[in-house]
Amino acid sequence: MVVQAQEGRLITSSVRVLVATAVPAERDAVARSFTTGDVIAAGVGPALAAAATATALTRAPYDLVVSAGIAGGFQPDAPVGSLVVADEITVADLGAETADGFLPVTELGFGTVTHRPPNSLVRELVRATGARAGAVLTVSTVTGTAERAAGLRHRHPTALAEAMEGFGVAEAAALHGVPVLEIRAVSNPVGPRDRAAWRIGDALAALTEGFGKLAPVLESWKEHDL
Numbered sequence: 001m002v003v004q005a006q007e008g009r010l011i012t013s014s015v016r017v018l019v020a021t022a023v024p025a026e027r028d029a030v031a032r033s034f035t036t037g038d039v040i041a042a043g044v045g046p047a048l049a050a051a052a053t054a055t056a057l058t059r060a061p062y063d064l065v066v067s068a069g070i071a072g073g074f075q076p077d078a079p080v081g082s083l084v085v086a087d088e089i090t091v092a093d094l095g096a097e098t099a100d101g102f103l104p105v106t107e108l109g110f111g112t113v114t115h116r117p118p119n120s121l122v123r124e125l126v127r128a129t130g131a132r133a134g135a136v137l138t139v140s141t142v143t144g145t146a147e148r149a150a151g152l153r154h155r156h157p158t159a160l161a162e163a164m165e166g167f168g169v170a171e172a173a174a175l176h177g178v179p180v181l182e183i184r185a186v187s188n189p190v191g192p193r194d195r196a197a198w199r200i201g202d203a204l205a206a207l208t209e210g211f212g213k214l215a216p217v218l219e220s221w222k223e224h225d226l
């Protein structure tokens, strides 16, 4: 059992949570307000995220894995500074390019392209944090043009955000039979590359605020759904 002091109250948690961020700044932003789970900086990109998450899952048992960090938001639905909870975690660039367009790997007869977090948990998180729920895409290349952003939204009309780790974390969790969530704070619009416009500080603050509301949600979810 893990105990956390929050606003003068003691919150106990029996849900064993692993949070996988990409970089130390994200890990620290989560750990600032979420002290009832383990938080790791797993690395940037889906491969390293999957490897580090799978390694952590072999070392200790967990009830839930959360992929978390900053992300690009599709405009106008996910403004900079907003929080997004994935109702699906979809890899957007795993497949084949053809003369007729992109074919996901599943249409080539292999694997998986989408993992779905528990519905009830997503709903409860939206209620508690005010986050928006939608698809979060995992890409290996940060989108840098309006054309690619439009193409991704055309193929994934419910997408709110793109990041680089969620699908890797979800694949590792699925191999271990553990449910997965993805929580992202929007640091930049998805579209033409403008590094100066990234609001990483605002996004990290939103991540801290969102994770501050997670522990009680997990407790009531465990009572009903685990």
Ligand SMILES: O=C(O)c1cccc(C(=O)CC[C@H]2O[C@@H](n3cnc4c(=O)[nH]cnc43)[C@H](O)[C@@H]2O)c1
Residues within 6 Å of the ligand: 022, 023, 044, 045, 069, 070, 071, 072, 073, 139, 141, 142, 143, 162, 163, 164, 165, 187, 188, 189, 190, 193, 195
């Ligand atoms: O200087 C750049 O433009 C640049 C190029 C490659 C990577 C970065 C990063 O800062 C790593 C991205 C990091 O943060 C997540 N993230 C944030 N915004 C986006 C996005 O628009 N598209 C994809 N990923 C994004 C991602 O999960 C990585 O961990 C900067």
